[in-house]
Amino acid sequence: MKEILFISGKGGTGKTSLTASFIHLAGNCIACDYDVDASNLPILLKPENVLTCAFSAGYGARIDGESCVSCGLCAVNCRFEAISPDFQVIPLACEGCGFCAKVCPVQAISMHPRSSGHWFQGRFAEGQTMFYADLRPGEENSGKLVAQVKTAARKTAAIDQCSLIIADGPPGIGCAVISSMVEVDLVVLVTEPSRSGFHDLERVYQLMQLRGIKGIVIINKYDLNPVIGREIEDWAAENGIALAGKIPFSTLIAESIAEAQIPAVHPEIREMLFPVWENIKEQLRLV
Amino acid sequence: MQIAVASGKGGTGKTLLATCLAKVLTNQQLVLVDADVEEPNAALAFSQPVRKTITVTRLVPKIDPDKCTFCGICGEVCQFNALVTLQDRVLVFNELCHSCGACVFFCPLTSISETDHPIGVIEETGLSEKATLITGRLVMGEAQSPPLIKAAKSLQAKAEVRIIDCPPGTTCAMIEAVKGSDYCLLVTEPTPFGMHDLELSLEAVKMLGIPGGLIINRWQAEDNELAVLSLKSGFPILARIPFSLELAQAYMQGQEPLQTMPELREIITDIYHQVEETLS
Incomplete structure (x- = not known):
């Protein structure tokens, strides 16, 4: 079983449009969306959910007002300013460390699993499986939810003898991205030819290197800035990163997204993306 | 006054809006905080040297x-x-x-x-006599960004106008960045992705109890769904920045967006006045 992850560092470079397109071109694969707090792949793949699982990232403190003697030990020791002056827990600030519960002299504080979101298994197209999640706003530990989605996908892939997982990754370089990279065979770096696109690409590439993962680059909207496009190509060559393809700015792709359609369903886009997909597959064979 | 510039979806134009606000508001003591510490980009809009770097632990x-x-x-x-x-x-x-x-x-x-x-560094850059940029930059491989965001926001707390360029999404990092602001500008684009992620970020901002308004970037013509969402949420549409391939191209090439699209200056000034009015 092999896993391909699409990431970009910067948001809005076209990760999801391209991931959905390559999932469409690949056919027999399991699809995953690791962007658990703003999941967009399901908008294009339109899965029908067959399984919903609750996700708890950790614990939250609760103070029993009747037993509380207002001694203030909890508030003094809490480093997250999660206890208000009238001894109420502020849920958004509480990290669930449990220090308060242990330090309370009258056992007025208890810890409870917090509901942090859900993850889903769905079916799309002709019986393909996808996994995605929905982290509640403000929740932490998105990395843990990514890990759960990944575990579920890998398990299903093993049972169904599916040889390929294609995943849409989150933006940034933080916990969700780090978690997304676990056990990945090839990262497809989707970038755009702007200073910020290039800057973010370099950062996310450094993170991959720390983890020893191979990558391949797609320069999206290439024609909007051929100068930086060229710089990115040179940078990729210097670092021994293969170029999967250069994709021009396309109103056809924009129109597909506006209609919530997978861009590669359109024959013209399919034709344009097909060689890029062949390059990605070839690179995957090499790792 | 502290204004957070946020969006659920990445790449909708948060940094464009935040940096343009900093360029347009020249009369006040201003600090722009780049709180997107995983991928900080605001500094790229100004070619000014970093004058001070602090390590955050x-x-x-x-x-x-x-x-x-x-x-x-x-x-x-x-x-x-x-x-x-x-x-x-x-x-x-x-x-x-x-x-x-x-x-x-x-x-x-x-x-x-x-x-x-x-866990990272904070870079301080002088933009003009009155304006400073504070950039948080997370160390590679570090998973926890909120403590760095908090540290970056704690600097120059007394500036007349503080603009926070927030990380995308709705996780704890976004909450840490938006928290404590007087107003939140939510930047979106008129696509199904933009709509979906806007709904999530509206929920997050409401949880914090902060008033806010919507900026529709790359606006083309129809925005009925966004208008309905604006009405339902009580977050007014403050501005529509028209789609312009020329602006996209110029922005990517590092040209000054306020020069490429002169009406942008007016749009940005107007957004600020609307925020001021709401808060007064």
Whole structure:
């Protein structure tokens, strides 16, 4: 079983449009969306959910007002300013460390699993499986939810003898991205030819290197800035990163997204993306 | 006044809006905080040298092997599995540690102290006589950005106008960045992705109880769905920045967007006036 992850560092470079397109071109694969707090792949793949699982990232403190003697030990020791002056827990600030519960002299504080979101298994197209999640706003530990989605996908892939997982990754370089990279065979770096696109690409590439993962680059909207496009190509060559393809700015792709359609369903886009997909597959064979 | 510039979806134009606000508001003492510490980009809009760099750390436990009896209490106390006691040593996983300090407090032998673990840097850049840019930059491989965001926001707290360029999404990092602001500008684009992520970020901003308004970027013609969402949420549409391939191209090439699209200056000034009016 092999896993391909699409990431970009910067948001809005076209990760999801391209991931959905390559999932469409690949056919027999399991699809995953690791962007658990703003999941967009399901908008294009339109899965029908067959399984919903609750996700708890950790614990939250609760103070029993009747037993509380207002001694203030909890508030003094809490480093997250999660206890208000009238001894109420502020849920958004509480990290669930449990220090308060242990330090309370009258056992007025208890810890409870917090509901942090859900993850889903769905079916799309002709019986393909996808996994995605929905982290509640403000929740932490998105990395843990990514890990759960990944575990579920890998398990299903093993049972169904599916040889390929294609995943849409989150933006940034933080916990969700780090978690997304676990056990990945090839990262497809989707970038755009702007200073910020290039800057973010370099950062996310450094993170991959720390983890020893191979990558391949797609320069999206290439024609909007051929100068930086060229710089990115040179940078990729210097670092021994293969170029999967250069994709021009396309109103056809924009129109597909506006209609919530997978861009590669359109024959013209399919034709344009097909060689890029062949390059990605070839690179995957090499790792 | 502190204005957060946020969006659920990445790449909708948060940084464009935040940096243009900083360029347009020249009469006030202003600080722009780039709180997208995973991928900070605001500095790229100004070609100014960094004048000061500060290292930001958070506390992690340090075990004194001479005092430790490997009793295992620290590991039991830790909710994050950051401490694992073996027969002859204690392993500390800094990246899992939340710096709560419980292990130090409950160690029966005072064999745990705390040490600084670097998580990133804050760069200070002078933009003009009155304006400063504060950039948070997360160390590669560090999973926890909120402490760095908090540290970056704590600087120059008294500036007349503070603009916070927030990270995308709706996780704890976005909350940390938006928290404490007087107003939140939510930047969106008129696509199904933009709509979906806007709904999530509206929920997050409402949780914080902060008033806000919507900026539709790359606006083309129809925005009925966004208008309905605006009405339902009570977040007015403050501005529509028209789609312009020329602007996209110029922005990517590092040209000044306020020059490429002169009407942008008016749009940005108007957004600021509307925020001022709402808050007065």
